[in-house]
Structures are given as structure tokens and as C-alpha cells.
Amino acid sequence: MTITRRQLLMVASTASPLAPAASQGSFPSKPVRILTITPPGAASDTLARLVGERVSKTLGRPIVVENRPGANGVVAARAVAKAPADGHTLLLGGASTHAAPLYLLKDVGYDPVKDFTPVTQLTINPLVLVVPTELPVRSAQEFVQYARERPGRLSYGTGNSGGLVAAQLLKKLGGLDVVGVNYAGTAQATTDLVAGRLDFMLTDPVVVKSFVHAGRLRALGITTQHRLAIFPNTEPLTAALPGFDYASWIGVFGPAGVAPEVTQRLHHAFHAAVADPDVQQLLADIGMVPADTSNDRFQAFVREQITAWARLSRDAGLTPL
Incomplete structure (x- = not known):
């Protein structure tokens, strides 16, 4: 509604x-x-x-x-x-x-x-790196190796500037040749990721939380040193890519x-x-x-x-x- x-x-x-209401002339007065x-x-x-x-x-x-x-x-x-x-x-x-x-x-x-x-x-x-569960990788280290072995074949979606620069940082630190697809918003990109039309995303945890918990997406890494309660077993990406912090x-x-x-x-x-x-x-x-x-x-x-x-x-x- x-x-x-x-x-x-x-x-x-x-x-x-x-x-108590604020006295006249004090903050806040409205x-x-x-x-x-x-x-x-x-x-x-x-x-x-x-x-x-x-x-x-x-x-x-x-x-x-x-x-x-x-x-x-x-x-x-x-x-x-x-x-x-x-x-x-x-x-x-x-x-x-x-x-x-x-x-x-x-x-x-x-x-x-x-x-x-x-x-x-x-x-x-923090953002989270997620992939469809059909992708045969279970850690950020495996993902980086998988992507390196398939230059130009993996695609990712971005729905805002944060996801875009985080993906660029991933590409730079990982030495990855991957293809970016821009969307009007993260919801649309997530729909294509879940459907298997994309291979990965870096996005806000709340956007993909339900899909990860339902087993349709897999969380591989957090973009900061902070571990998240909603993905307690997901490590910071810096474990696979030293210096990654966004x-x-x-x-x-x-x-x-x-x-x-x-x-x-x-x-x-x-x-x-x-x-x-x-x-x-x-x-x-x-x-x-x-x-x-x-x-x-x-x-x-x-x-x-x-x-x-x-x-x-x-x-x-x-x-x-």
C-alpha cells in the first residue's frame, strides 16, 4: 500500500x-x-x-x-x-x-x-559477490580461477554506481576479463542472475538475501572486512583478492x-x-x-x-x- x-x-x-514540547526559540521548534x-x-x-x-x-x-x-x-x-x-x-x-x-x-x-x-x-x-548455484564454484578463490580460465565468457549485471565500481575493482584486482551489463536497477539485474542469464553480481545483501537462503544463489564474498549476520559463513573478498575493500x-x-x-x-x-x-x-x-x-x-x-x-x-x- x-x-x-x-x-x-x-x-x-x-x-x-x-x-515535552521544545520551548519557544529552542531547537527543534517544529x-x-x-x-x-x-x-x-x-x-x-x-x-x-x-x-x-x-x-x-x-x-x-x-x-x-x-x-x-x-x-x-x-x-x-x-x-x-x-x-x-x-x-x-x-x-x-x-x-x-x-x-x-x-x-x-x-x-x-x-x-x-x-x-x-x-x-x-x-x-x-558492504556488498556481496553472488553467483547462481549452477555455477560450479563454492568460494571466491574458485570463482576467480574459474573466471580467469574463461576470458570474455562470464557476464555480470550492475544496477547502480556502487555495484559498477565494485565490479571494476574485482576485475582489476583479479585480472579478470568479464562482460558487464547495465540495468535500470538492481532488481532487474537480480532477476536475470537468478534466471541464469548472468554469471555473477556484486550487490546489496538485502537484494539477494532471500535467493541465497532459498538456495538459488550462492554468496561467495563480502566486499569489506565486516562479516555479515545474514551470511555468517561468507568470507571477505580480501581472502581471495588482497586489497579488496569497498x-x-x-x-x-x-x-x-x-x-x-x-x-x-x-x-x-x-x-x-x-x-x-x-x-x-x-x-x-x-x-x-x-x-x-x-x-x-x-x-x-x-x-x-x-x-x-x-x-x-x-x-x-x-x-x-
């Missing part, structure tokens, strides 16, 4: 009825909006709503989640960059809003460092110029929300890892991601559109 913005506002207006870059029902949208409930209780004001999909997150990021710098409008963003667009678009419409106030990083999101991530941003005391209050509210057992369980279920960073460290992390994406996009042959 589609939830309209009107319904969200009605729900938000009734949130935390027992929470509901806080979180703009997400995905449609309702996506993993990050679900995370935003669960975290938002906890943040609402801490701040004593409703949290309204608004879905602003479009241009891989740039639409939502542009809106937040232009919002008043009072802390009442936030962005649930990531690499697709604060690193990748610099190398995918000629006109991003904002500066990912200068136009935003970093609040906190929420998660680290992850997407989710963080909270406000417009540039949000007052330090407001930023800190938001940081502590989101930090407490991610520590909640229900949120921790959700992250485990969808293959994400909670992150714990200060505002300054998060800002430095964003700068590091921009630098890393310069190399990744160059290696992947991405050109701005």
Missing part, C-alpha cells in the same frame, strides 16, 4: 504525545523532515522511519520522512542544500549523493562539502551553516537511535553495519570518499553525463 505524504504528516503529528533518496519500502527508507521514531522521542518533536527519489539521490540532496540552516530539514544520503555525482554528472548543482553540515554517519554497507554507506546531513549546538543535539539523537536494539536488529537483517563517528570524523570521511571515487570512477571508465 502506498503511503502518501499527507498520511505521513498525519502520523507524524501524533508522534510522541507524551514528549517537526523535523528527513528526505530520503529512495522510494517507500526500500531498505534505507525503512531504516529512516525506524530511526526517525527513536529520534522523535529524544527531540520531543515529530520526525517526518519524505521520499525524494531521482537522479540517484541528487534531487533530494539539492533540496536539502537549499533548505534553511535551522536543523529542521535533513538528508539521509550516502556515496550516491556526496561522492559519485561528482564523477557521473556534469552539473551536480551543489558542493557535497561546502553546501552541507555533516551530522553523523549511520551505517557501512562499501557504500548512509549518513545524515543538514544544509551548510547549521549551528554547532543544533548539530550536536541531532548527532546525539541519531547516535542513540542507532544503538537501539530494534534498529541494530534491522541493520543485521538487511546486511548493514552500524557506524559510530563524530561530526568531524564524518566530514573527513566524506572527503576521503570523494577522493576514493575519483579513482574508482576512473578505473570503471565512468564519464559525466
